[in-house]
Amino acid sequence: MMKRLFLAGALAAAVLLQGCGYNTLQRTDEQIKAAWAEVINQYQRRSDLIPNLVNTVAGFAAQEQQVLLGVASARAKVGSIQATPELINDPQAFTRFQQAQGELSSALSRLLVVVERYPELKSDQNFRDLQAQLEGTENRIAVARNRYIQAVQEYNVVVRQFPTNLTAMLFGFREKPQFTVGNQKNIITAPKVDFGAPASRSPGGTK
Numbered sequence: 574m575m576k577r578l579f580l581a582g583a584l585a586a587a588v589l590l591q592g593c594g595y596n597t598l599q600r601t602d603e604q605i606k607a608a609w610a611e612v613i614n615q616y617q618r619r620s621d622l623i624p625n626l627v628n629t630v631a632g633f634a635a636q637e638q639q640v641l642l643g644v645a646s647a648r649a650k651v652g653s654i655q656a657t658p659e660l661i662n663d664p665q666a667f668t669r670f671q672q673a674q675g676e677l678s679s680a681l682s683r684l685l686v687v688v689e690r691y692p693e694l695k696s697d698q699n700f701r702d703l704q705a706q707l708e709g710t711e712n713r714i715a716v717a718r719n720r721y722i723q724a725v726q727e728y729n730v731v732v733r734q735f736p737t738n739l740t741a742m743l744f745g746f747r748e749k750p751q752f753t754v755g756n757q758k759n760i761i762t763a764p765k766v767d768f769g770a771p772a773s774r775s776p777g778g779t780k
Contacts, residue, residue: 594737598746601728605749606658608721613656615713616674622710623648623681626703630684633694637687640680647673647680667750681707718752725749 627641651673660666694700729748732741741747 593740594731595740595744597731597737598728598741598744601724601731602746604724605661605721605728608717608724609658609661611717612714612721615710615717616651616656619707619710619714620648620651620677622703622707626684626700626707629697629700629703630688630694633691633697633700634687640683640687644677644680644684647677651677661749662747664750671752722752725751 623644627644630637631641654660654666654670654673656670660670688694688700729751731737732746732748
């Protein structure tokens with residue numbers, strides 16, 4: 574008898590939770606975690622490329638110390654922020670993370686502008702390989718960010734709308750922080766990292 578009552582109570586609780594949106598909150602929360610993990614993965618991929626990129630540029634343009642140091646400093650700042658899964662539950666930490674990544678993007682943009690002054694660097698095969706990897710990574714970052722944004726939008730609607738907002742308050746589900754950009758196109762369009770065809774080398778020229 575007790576077993577039957579327990580099963581009936583469990584069934585009633587399951588139906589109640591389903592009707593009040595608990596399962597939807599759980600599902601959308603897991604989607605955000607998965608999307609965030611991919612964002613971090615792609616940002617880390619970019620960070621891993623930077624030392625080789627900086628060293629390659631320095632080999633041709635050592636005099637560009639200010640730009641090179643700017644990239645290294647921005648990368649160090651990004652590395653000082655622990656991008657844990659809990660970060661998406663802390664709006665202030667999330668903002669700091671986003672700002673640091675934005676500063677790194679700006680530093681990389683300045684570095685790539687410098688490259689235009691050095692035809693030999695633009696035609697170096699090692700640099701061109703790094704360029705292709707960076708371009709691919711920027712595309713992956715854009716895609717990952719867009720997926721995260723969509724996942725957060727779906728989740729935050731569930732957290733705010735009635736009656737699931739009552740369930741969210743009861744079980745401690747709160748709105749997640751969102752990426753913010755001045756132009757929505759910045760999310761879905763990766764910056765171009767294309768310097769055209771390699772410059773021709775003079776006979777007997779060196780790197």
